Amino acid sequence: MYKNEELYPLANLAQILKTSPEDLAEFAEKVQFTAITKVNSLDFIKKDDIERFFEEYVLHSNITPRYWKILPHLDNSVLPWATTLVKMYQEKFAYPTCVSPSQGQLLKELVSNINPQNILEIGCFIGISTIWMAAGLEEIESKAIIHSVDLFEPILLWTGYNYGYLNNPLEYAKNAALSAQLSHRISFYKMSSEELGKKFSQFIDRPIDFLYIDGDHSVPGCVNDFVLFYPQVPIGGYIMLHDIYPKFCGYEGPRYIIDNFIKKSPHFDLVEINTTPHNFGIALIRKRSEDKNLYPGKNWRLELHRARIRLSKTTTWKKIKDKPMGNLVRKVIRRI
Numbered sequence: 001m002y003k004n005e006e007l008y009p010l011a012n013l014a015q016i017l018k019t020s021p022e023d024l025a026e027f028a029e030k031v032q033f034t035a036i037t038k039v040n041s042l043d044f045i046k047k048d049d050i051e052r053f054f055e056e057y058v059l060h061s062n063i064t065p066r067y068w069k070i071l072p073h074l075d076n077s078v079l080p081w082a083t084t085l086v087k088m089y090q091e092k093f094a095y096p097t098c099v100s101p102s103q104g105q106l107l108k109e110l111v112s113n114i115n116p117q118n119i120l121e122i123g124c125f126i127g128i129s130t131i132w133m134a135a136g137l138e139e140i141e142s143k144a145i146i147h148s149v150d151l152f153e154p155i156l157l158w159t160g161y162n163y164g165y166l167n168n169p170l171e172y173a174k175n176a177a178l179s180a181q182l183s184h185r186i187s188f189y190k191m192s193s194e195e196l197g198k199k200f201s202q203f204i205d206r207p208i209d210f211l212y213i214d215g216d217h218s219v220p221g222c223v224n225d226f227v228l229f230y231p232q233v234p235i236g237g238y239i240m241l242h243d244i245y246p247k248f249c250g251y252e253g254p255r256y257i258i259d260n261f262i263k264k265s266p267h268f269d270l271v272e273i274n275t276t277p278h279n280f281g282i283a284l285i286r287k288r289s290e291d292k293n294l295y296p297g298k299n300w301r302l303e304l305h306r307a308r309i310r311l312s313k314t315t316t317w318k319k320i321k322d323k324p325m326g327n328l329v330r331k332v333i334r335r336i
């Protein structure tokens, strides 16, 4: 694979747009999109031109971008965090990945009522939920900080109704925090949640009394996040899960946590909130007492999920995953 900081393979873009590289190259020629470069007989597009290419592609498709509906009081507010959020919600990649304005409002009010001393957010994306929570802290003049971790990989989005490209989401989130005048409330971490979990005490010196999990939504990914950070939540602390209804959001992980570790456990209080306008759902969980079975190394089912995550990241797995050997491993793992 050709590697260049500024170039993006047209074949990858074709995969995202669910078309073939040949059709995409033909489209580029038809609309006289000249910013395509050939390297070793393969087509590349400059990253700076991807957004412009999307615009052109949309003109020739049936796409009408969708956006979250902004609540009137947010739209009318002159507070810097509110005006910043309104601008962020106008980004094409904000819908439906970020919390909706009404869910964000809920996050803010929960934070300002719970008054946590330390918040950890897994999954910052462009920082919309982060700013909502930071606004809650600001309102009560708390001294707490939000630690927000994300891989912060370039966002290249094509959903069939939305599109957008953002090369540096961390820079975007930091600028948004600045414009919201909330930078002093947020520490950003560009790494995987797993890495942060391993180096926890290096970065964070207090218990996490509000843990917001909205990162890797797969079953092993969610289990991994839950197990990594569960021990850092004190008794009485809160854990919040986003996207708990797979039927609507398409993700299984958060539901799996609720059904397998929370719902029937005497160690937690649980409230499920069926959110509108989309029923992706939110769960608010309160830790009543310690469940040592949920500590890393204590439960074989949890460890199996975590092993899956570790396996999925190895180069060996990446090499075999689409081959017969990969299929065999998948079958064996599923049977356990």
Ligand SMILES: C[S@@+](CC[C@H](N)C(=O)[O-])C[C@H]1O[C@@H](n2cnc3c(N)ncnc32)[C@H](O)[C@@H]1O
Pocket (backbone or CB within 6 Å): 097, 098, 099, 122, 123, 124, 125, 126, 127, 128, 129, 130, 149, 150, 151, 152, 153, 191, 192, 193, 194, 214, 215, 216, 217
């Ligand atoms: C649904 S988005 C978060 C949306 C955000 N909380 C909001 O409401 O504005 C999920 C984010 O999780 C991040 N993510 C996925 N896997 C991760 C991991 N293992 N570690 C850290 N972040 C991860 C993705 O990069 C993505 O930005």
